[in-house]
Amino acid sequence: MLAKRKGITVSRQIMDDQLLHPEATGALTGLLNDLVVAGKIISAEVNMAGLADILGQSGRTNIQGESVQKLDVFANQTIKRRMEQCGHVCVMASEEDDDVIPVLDGYEGNYTIAFDPLDGSSNIDVNVSIGTIFSIHRRLSPSGQGNVGDLLQQGSKQVAAGYIIYGSSTVMVYTTGSGVHGFTLDPSVGEFFLSHPDIKIPEASLYYSVNEAYANQWFDSTRDYINYLKQADGGKGPYSLRYIGSLVADFHRNLIKGGVFLYTRDKKSGEKSEGKLRLLYEAAPLAMIVEQAGGRAITDDGRRILDIEPKSLHQRVPLIIGSKRDVDLAEKFLRGEM
Numbered sequence: 001m002l003a004k005r006k007g008i009t010v011s012r013q014i015m016d017d018q019l020l021h022p023e024a025t026g027a028l029t030g031l032l033n034d035l036v037v038a039g040k041i042i043s044a045e046v047n048m049a050g051l052a053d054i055l056g057q058s059g060r061t062n063i064q065g066e067s068v069q070k071l072d073v074f075a076n077q078t079i080k081r082r083m084e085q086c087g088h089v090c091v092m093a094s095e096e097d098d099d100v101i102p103v104l105d106g107y108e109g110n111y112t113i114a115f116d117p118l119d120g121s122s123n124i125d126v127n128v129s130i131g132t133i134f135s136i137h138r139r140l141s142p143s144g145q146g147n148v149g150d151l152l153q154q155g156s157k158q159v160a161a162g163y164i165i166y167g168s169s170t171v172m173v174y175t176t177g178s179g180v181h182g183f184t185l186d187p188s189v190g191e192f193f194l195s196h197p198d199i200k201i202p203e204a205s206l207y208y209s210v211n212e213a214y215a216n217q218w219f220d221s222t223r224d225y226i227n228y229l230k231q232a233d234g235g236k237g238p239y240s241l242r243y244i245g246s247l248v249a250d251f252h253r254n255l256i257k258g259g260v261f262l263y264t265r266d267k268k269s270g271e272k273s274e275g276k277l278r279l280l281y282e283a284a285p286l287a288m289i290v291e292q293a294g295g296r297a298i299t300d301d302g303r304r305i306l307d308i309e310p311k312s313l314h315q316r317v318p319l320i321i322g323s324k325r326d327v328d329l330a331e332k333f334l335r336g337e338m
């Protein structure tokens with residue numbers, strides 16, 4: 001039996017994941033390692049955010065020698081720059097850009113990446129956790145620059161997905177389809193170390209995360225489900241509400257502690273709407289992670305998030321995601337069985 005190792009870095013784990021696939025070329029490993037670097041650069045900038053006004057625009061330059069920018073713009077540029085020249089990506093999509101983003105000529109690789117550079121960015125000014133979410137697919141087109149069709153693939157075809165949360169610590173969580181691992185950045189040495197090996201989301205929870213201010217607009221199924229959670233259930237409940245308003249932070253807490261997060265359609269947005277969250281940059285990558293951790297992710301009409309065929313880059317999707325039994329219960333309400 002192998003002895004238990006300590007102090008495993010994220011690069012080491014990514015390499016170990018690659019060893020599970022003897023046919024792997026190392027390209028995905030290279031891509032993920034470049035993403036880790038992007039995460040470290042963004043983390044350093046996020047940690048300085050509160051000082052921006054104190055140091056002043058002229059007094060501070062960032063790692064690339066530029067004066068301080070808005071954090072979400074900075075995060076977007078940082079990821080694009082690392083990915084466009086890493087040699088493993090053929091096309092990108094960002095929540096912050098309308099169209100597909102090409103890579104540098106001569107550096108086209110075999111993967112696509114879709115990302116939300118800084119999710120929850122409305123929370124930056126108040127020191128609430130924010131994060132980067134990413135989703136990686138293998139390209140469909142044969143070679144050269146990729147196209148939108150390479151990006152519009154089902155979540156079930158993702159080869160890797162993850163997020164980096166900039167919170168009380170910076171934590172990176174990712175999966176390549178063989179479990180979910182979490183790493184905490186040690187800022188003193190600038191390295192992510194394995195802190196949460198083989199994460200499994202608790203099967204059931206006592207936490208729900210939803211924007212309760214929309215309660216008057218909810219359809220009956222959402223309202224009845226939430227009301228049920230609030231009542232004592234066979235001595236188990238009531239559930240507690242935890243809502244940060246930053247999806248990565250709400251998701252991360254639920255992944256570790258158990259919980260269910262909902263952002264459904266409502267009467268205001270209408271039955272034909274798709275809620276607020278984006279399929280490619282938010283729902284699909286988090287759905288891959290939650291399923292790998294033993295949880296579930298569905299829409300508010302019961303479709304599995306990972307089965308949805310995207311039609312457009314910025315497509316939105318209603319999302320119910322979290323502990324398996326909590327999502328199962330939500331599904332029963334949606335189907336009118338409760």
Ligand code: AHM
Binds near residue numbers: 095247
């Ligand atoms: P953003 O991508 O513009 O930051 O918006 C997404 C955010 C999520 O992080 C969060 O779950 C949601 O919006 C909160 O929305 P609301 O304020 O309607 O509750």
Ligand code: MG
Binds near residue numbers: 095116118119120282
């Ligand atoms: Mg977002």
